[in-house]
Each structure stands twice: as structure tokens, then as C-alpha cells.
Amino acid sequence: MKNQEIAKILYDMADRFAMDGVAFKPYAYRKAADVLIYEEDIENIYERGGLKELESMPGIGKHIALKIEEYLKTGKIKQYELLKKETPVDLEELTKVEGVGPMTVKTLYQELKVKNIKDLKRAAERHKIAPLFGFGEKTEQAILEGIGFLDKTQGRVSVAIAFVEANRIIDYLKTMPEVENISIAGSLRRMKETVGDIDILVSSKNPKKVMEYFVKIPEVQKVWGQGTTKTSVRMKGGYNVDLRVVPKTSFGSALQYFTGSKEHNINLRKIAIAKGLKLNEYGVFKGNKKIAGETEESIYSALDLNWIPPELREGAIKPKPKNLIDYNDIKGDLHCHTTWSGGSGSIEEMAQKAMSLNYLYIGIADHTKYLRIENGLDEKRLKEQRKEIDLLNKKLKIHILQGCEANILADGSIDIKDSALKELDFVIAGIHSHFKLSKDKMTRRLVKAMKNPNVDIISHPTGRIIGKRAEYDIDFDKILVVAKETKTVLEINAHPARLDLNDININKAVKAGVKMIINTDAHQKENMDLMNLGIAQARRGFATKSDIVNTLDLTTYFQ
Numbered sequence: 001m002k003n004q005e006i007a008k009i010l011y012d013m014a015d016r017f018a019m020d021g022v023a024f025k026p027y028a029y030r031k032a033a034d035v036l037i038y039e040e041d042i043e044n045i046y047e048r049g050g051l052k053e054l055e056s057m058p059g060i061g062k063h064i065a066l067k068i069e070e071y072l073k074t075g076k077i078k079q080y081e082l083l084k085k086e087t088p089v090d091l092e093e094l095t096k097v098e099g100v101g102p103m104t105v106k107t108l109y110q111e112l113k114v115k116n117i118k119d120l121k122r123a124a125e126r127h128k129i130a131p132l133f134g135f136g137e138k139t140e141q142a143i144l145e146g147i148g149f150l151d152k153t154q155g156r157v158s159v160a161i162a163f164v165e166a167n168r169i170i171d172y173l174k175t176m177p178e179v180e181n182i183s184i185a186g187s188l189r190r191m192k193e194t195v196g197d198i199d200i201l202v203s204s205k206n207p208k209k210v211m212e213y214f215v216k217i218p219e220v221q222k223v224w225g226q227g228t229t230k231t232s233v234r235m236k237g238g239y240n241v242d243l244r245v246v247p248k249t250s251f252g253s254a255l256q257y258f259t260g261s262k263e264h265n266i267n268l269r270k271i272a273i274a275k276g277l278k279l280n281e282y283g284v285f286k287g288n289k290k291i292a293g294e295t296e297e298s299i300y301s302a303l304d305l306n307w308i309p310p311e312l313r314e315g316a317i318k319p320k321p322k323n324l325i326d327y328n329d330i331k332g333d334l335h336c337h338t339t340w341s342g343g344s345g346s347i348e349e350m351a352q353k354a355m356s357l358n359y360l361y362i363g364i365a366d367h368t369k370y371l372r373i374e375n376g377l378d379e380k381r382l383k384e385q386r387k388e389i390d391l392l393n394k395k396l397k398i399h400i401l402q403g404c405e406a407n408i409l410a411d412g413s414i415d416i417k418d419s420a421l422k423e424l425d426f427v428i429a430g431i432h433s434h435f436k437l438s439k440d441k442m443t444r445r446l447v448k449a450m451k452n453p454n455v456d457i458i459s460h461p462t463g464r465i466i467g468k469r470a471e472y473d474i475d476f477d478k479i480l481v482v483a484k485e486t487k488t489v490l491e492i493n494a495h496p497a498r499l500d501l502n503d504i505n506i507n508k509a510v511k512a513g514v515k516m517i518i519n520t521d522a523h524q525k526e527n528m529d530l531m532n533l534g535i536a537q538a539r540r541g542f543a544t545k546s547d548i549v550n551t552l553d554l555t556t557y558f559q
Contacts, residue, residue, distance in 0.1 A: 002043060002219065004165060004237035006071055007036040008092070009080055010064070015091050016083045019102035031059040031344050035526055038164060046072055058526065059344065090116040097146040098469045099139070107132065121147050142436075149470055156194035156467060157239045160496035160533060163188060165237060166198045169217065176213055178206040181251045185244075185258040189310045191536035193466055193499045197240035201255055207245035214243050250282045252295035257281035264313040271303050271317070279303070311539040314503075323544045327535050329551045333528055334363030334403060335428060335459060335491065335519030340385055341366035341375050344524040347388055351396050353525035361399040361554055363519075364389065365428045370407035370415040377404065379420040386423070401425040401554070405459055410434040412448025414455065421454035426554075428491070430459035431472070439473040446479055450488040457517055458483075460493040460500040468497075476505060480512040489549055492518045494534025495527065506541025517549050 014029035035058055036042060045053050046069065054065035067077050087109060093116055094105045100120075108114040111132055112123050120143065123129050130140040166184050173179050179202050183189070186199030204210050211231045215223050224232040224240070231243045246254040257265060257280065272279035277286055283293025284302040292298035300307045309320055336350050337343035345353070347364055354362035366385070367376040377385065382404065389402045403426040407415040414421065414429055421427050429449050437445065449455055461479065462471035483490055490509055493500045498521070501509065509516055518534035520527050538548060545551045 002072065003036045003039060003041065003168075004161065004235075005219070006042060006068055007033040008237070009071070009077060010036070010067075012092055013077075013080055013083060015095060015102045016087065019087065019091070019106045021103075027344075028059075028061065029064065031524060032064045034524060035059040037161060038526055038529060041168060042068065043072060059524070088115060093117050094120060096150055096468060097143060098149070098465070099142050099146060107134075117147060117150070146468075150467070156196060157198075158466070158496045159188065159191060159193055159195060159499075159536075160530065161237075162195045162198050162239065165235070165239070166200060166241075169198070169200060169241065172217060173200075173202065173210070173214065176210060178204045178209050180204055180248050183255055185255060186242075186260065189259045190261065190313055191311050191533070191540060193496070193502070193537070197242055199258055200241065200243050201251070201258055202243065202245045203248040203251040203254075204245050205247075210245050211243070246281075248294065249290075250293045252297070253279075253283040253293040253299055254281045256296050256299050259310050259313065261314050263315045264308075264317065267317045268303065271305070275303065277302065309539065311536055312542065314540070318542070321542050321544050323546065325535060325538050325543050325545050325548055325551065327532055329545050329548070330359070330518060330531055330535065331552065332359045332361035332363065332550050332554060333520050333522065333531065334361075334401065334426060334457070334517060334550060334554070335365045335405065335493070336362055336522045336528070337366050337405075338364055340364075340381070341368075341377050342523060347385075347400065348392055348396070350522070350525055350528070351392060351398055351400050353528050355396070355398045357528060357531075359398065361401055363401045363403050363426060363554075365403040365405045365426075368404050368406045368416045370409065370432070376407075376415075379417055382416070382420055382424070403427055403456075405430055406455075407432050408445060408449040410437065410445065412445040414449065414452055418452070418454055421452075424454075426456045427454050428457040428459045429455045431463055435463060435469070435472060437472075439475060442472050443475040443478055446474060447482050450479075450482050450486045455488060457489045457491055459491045459519070459521070460498050461490050462500050462502070462505065464500050464502075465497055466499060471500075476508065480509060480514050483509075483514045484512060487515070489515045489517050492516050492534045492538055492548075494518055494520045494530045494532075494537070496530065496533055499533065499537050501537075501541070503537055503540035506538055506543055510541060510543050510547050515549050516543065516547055519550075 010029045010033035014026040018026040051065055051069055054060055054068055055062055071077050089105055089109050091105055094100055112128055114120050114123055124140050124144045129135050130137045166188060170182055173182055181203040183201050185201045187195045188198055202210055207228045211226055214231055215226055219236045220233045221236045222234040229245060233241050235241060269279050277284055283290045284299055292302040297307045312320060338345055338347050338350055351362050369376040369378040386402055389400050393400050403424050405428045408429050408431045409415055464471045490501060518538055520530045522528045
């Protein structure tokens with residue numbers, strides 16, 4: 001359960017290496033941190049086989065394995081402590097501001113002694129940043145806007161991190177014989193893209209013992225309050241966890257109630273009242289007689305409703321759509337990056353991972369030449385990549401499609417020649433620059449890209465980075481009209497930093513009859529396990545299996 005702590009340190013070390021201009025290490029440390037977030041309990045791994053077992057993990061070499069071992073033994077990493085002393089800045093906090101990277105932080109510290117967000121905001125408001133070489137008034141204003149956006153989204157935890165950590169806590173509590181039933185609840189069970197805290201529900205005959213065991217989790221930093229029915233704690237990873245314990249006879253009603261949403265519960269209570277019933281966290285009552293409570297299904301049944309999946313419990317009561325996309329419906333992932341451009345896995349490694357997920361196909365969509373920082377492919381290298389894919393298609397029992405993630409330039413043109421795009425199995429196009437264009441210009445930019453006959457998919461269509469960057473200013477209704485006309489597929493990007501399209505826009509696309517695809521945008525094979533986050537987002541948008549094209553056999557879909 002120290003995974004989050006160590007990953008946080010490795011991310012910060014990566015940024016500090018980047019700040020000092022160190023080559024290669026930033027990439028290696030970020031890759032290791034990415035692996036740790038979704039890996040099993042690192043302490044269990046170490047106990048199983050020590051340093052050698054750590055080194056056997058993907059992305060963990062001997063150098064980083066030694067750092068992990070040091071932390072597990074001492075609670076510190078000496079090199080990290082030295083790096084923090086050399087440049088005493090809150091790098092994690094500062095780099096959350098859009099456009100502020102490690103090198104920018106170093107310059108601001110050297111020139112203005114900026115150590116944290118408070119210092120950064122003060123310097124920008126006093127117009128001390130603009131005069132610095134390489135900055136200017138626009139950069140200064142963008143920093144202020146970024147800080148404002150960050151203020152609105154503080155205190156939220158990514159669904160991916162929350163889900164992993166909640167399950168680790170559940171595994172810990174499951175070892176108790178006193179725990180009868182246990183489940184995630186709250187907004188995390190509804191799979192909201194970020195959560196304020198983690199809610200866990202338990203049924204037990206001995207709630208006191210469960211609570212005492214819970215607060216002894218090693219990663220508990222502070223106990224906000226401890227009782228027999230509810231205990232709230234702060235974890236070292238920087239998030240709060242609420243544990244509630246109820247009798248088994250009320251587990252279903254409590255699970256429904258504490259899953260929410262608030263609006264959903266209000267609407268259910270109105271239905272109950274109209275039927276002469278009372279609904280609360282203890283059950284459904286007819287007078288003083290309890291008629292349901294042990295299971296969620298019984299709660300909905302008592303109200304003459306079919307059980308509603310948690311992802312659909314936002315706002316008004318809506319029945320589950322026929323053929324709502326399910327978590328086992330996806331047949332392949334078409335947005336995967338490799339060592340050819342910005343990824344850490346070879347084409348074969350990514351294909352092998354797809355095979356382990358029982359996919360029928362995988363799409364390789366490496367960046368193209370405009371993204372030099374990602375070593376983007378030009379027309380010549382795309383041809384060379386095709387040769388490797390053709391050889392692998394003869395070797396492996398999965399169909400590998402060759403595509404690309406081309407760049408939509410400021411004027412809406414694509415950074416690869418049409419003659420090269422025609423040779424690919426599919427083309428994804430996305431915006432990776434010039435995010436601040438006017439609404440009209442940004443809309444026309446996307447429209448022009450969609451009207452290119454070679455473009456099949458628009459990646460992360462609204463461009464948001466959760467907690468860091470807002471959506472582009474676009475006319476999304478017009479985008480839907482053109483997508484329908486051109487048969488352009490819109491992506492639901494499953495990466496937890498994006499989850500773009502969001503649930504509201506997914507529902508708009510469903511109503512407009514625009515097809516979508518759920519992709520992971522995987523830059524390493526472990527990222528392909530994030531597909532469920534995109535599926536959850538699609539479910540929250542009431543998307544059916546027929547709305548999502550990679551529920552189909554796509555080997556001929558884009559031909």
C-alpha cells in the first residue's frame with residue numbers, strides 16, 4: 001500500500017532531473033512511477049523476492065529498484081532529499097499549472113525565488129514574470145488563468161488512483177472474518193472522473209473491531225473521526241477515506257444510499273412517497289414494517305424499478321438502455337503508441353498485451369512528425385513501420401492495424417501528406433498545440449480536419465487535461481453535425497488524465513447518432529488496462545454497444 005507514496009516520489013524525482021537537464025532519467029522514473037500506481041502492493045512484491053523481484057517488474061531497473069528498497073526499509077530516499085535541498089520548490093504543485101514545466105520552475109526560482117503556487121500567483125499579479133527572458137505578458141496571463149483553473153479543481157483524486165487504492169483497502173479489510181459484505185460506494189462507485197474522497201461500505205456484526213482494524217492501516221496519516229458506524233481518515237497519499245459499517249440486513253439500502261447521487265436519491269424517495277413507502281439508508285418501509293434492505297436489487301424492486309447501474313445514477317431516474325455497453329464488449333484498442341514514437345513498448349509487446357486481453361485486433365497509432373518531442377514519424381518512417389507490422393501479422397495470432405495519430409495544425413491541415421495517409425489502415429487526428437484559438441477558429445480547425453477524407457477518428461476531441469486544462473472553446477454541436485456528415489468517429493480517451501469525451505458530450509453524441517470509439521492512448525502496455533475507465537465514461541453517457549465502433553470487428557471497418 002506504499003505504491004502511491006513511492007510513485008509520487010519517483011514522479012517528483014523525474015521532474016527534478018528534467019529541471020536540471022539530466023538526460024534519460026526523467027523518462028525512466030516516470031515509467032517506473034506509472035507502473036507502481038497500478039501494480040500490486042509493492043511491499044508484498046518485495047517480501048516475495050526482495051530486490052530481484054522488484055527488478056523483474058516492467059519498467060523497474062536495478063537503479064530504481066534500489067531506490068524502492070531504500071524507501072521500504074527507511075521511509076526515505078537519500079537522493080530525493082538531496083534534490084529537494086538543491087532546489088527547495090514544491091515542484092508537484094507548481095507543475096500542475098498548465099504551461100509550467102520543470103525548466104520554467106527552475107527559472108522562476110532562480111530569478112524570483114518562486115517556491116510554491118502562492119509565490120507564483122504573487123509574482124504574476126505583480127507583473128514580475130513578463131519581463132523575464134522567454135516569458136512575456138501572454139505567458140504571465142496564461143499562468144494566472146492556469147492558477148485560477150487549478151483553484152477550482154483542487155482536492156480531487158483521479159478515478160484511476162482512487163479505484164486502485166480503494167481496492168487495496170478492501171483487500172486489507174477482507175482478511176477480517178468480521179467483514180461479511182464490502183463494497184466501494186459514493187462517487188467512485190458511480191465512476192466519476194474525479195472523486196473528493198473514497199467511500200467504502202461494510203456489513204458486520206462487530207463494527208467496533210472493524211473500525212479499530214481500519215485505523216491501523218499503515219498508510220493512515222490522520223484519523224478525522226472514529227465511531228461505530230463511520231470512521232474518516234486521511235491517507236498518506238493525500239486523500240480521505242470514509243468507512244461505514246452497517247448490519248447485513250441494511251447493506252443493500254446503505255449501498256444504494258451512500259452510492260448516490262444526491263439527486264438520484266431524492267428522486268427515489270419521491271417515488272417511494274408516491275407509493276406510500278419510506279426509503280432511507282436502513283431500508284424500504286411500509287409503515288413500521290421493513291420490506292427491503294439487504295440487497296440493492298430489493299430496494300429498486302420494492303419501488304417497481306429495475307436495478308440501475310451505478311454509472312447511470314446522476315440526476316433524473318432513467319432506465320438502463322437496451323444493450324448499454326458492458327465491460328467485456330471491447331474487441332480492440334486503436335490508439336496505442338510504441339517505441340517508434342513516444343511509447344515504451346515495442347509493437348510486438350503491445351500486441352502481446354492486446355492478446356492477453358483477448359482482443360481481436362490492436363491499432364498502432366504513433367505520433368507523426370509535428371510532435372518532434374515524441375520523435376514523430378514522417379512519411380518515410382511510416383513505410384518502414386509498415387514492414388515490421390506486416391511481419392508481425394504473419395507471426396502473431398492477432399490482427400495489427402497500422403494507423404497514426406496525426407497532428408491537426410492551426411489551420412486544420414494534417415501534418416502528413418494525404419498520399420501517406422491513404423496507405424494506412426486508419427488515421428487518428430488530434431490537436432496537440434495552439435489550444436487558445438477563438439471558438440470560431442478552433443471549430444473551423446476541427447471541421448476542416450474531419451472533412452479530410454483520410455481522417456477516420458478525432459482523438460481526445462475537446463482537449464481537456466483533468467485538473468490542469470479546460471476544454472477547448474468549440475461549438476460542439478457543430479462538431480457533431482460534421483462528424484455525422486463525414487462519418488468521423490469521435491474518441492472517448494480512457495486515460496484518466498483525459499477521459500475525453502466526457503459523459504455529457506458522449507450523451508450528446510449518442511443522441512446525434514455519431515459513432516464513438518474507446519481507446520486508451522497507451523504509451524506503455526500497462527496503460528491498456530485503463531480501458532474500463534473509458535467504458536465507465538461511455539456508460540455514464542448512456543452509450544450502447546452499437547454506439548461504440550470497437551465493439552465490432554474493425555479489421556475491415558475503416559477500409
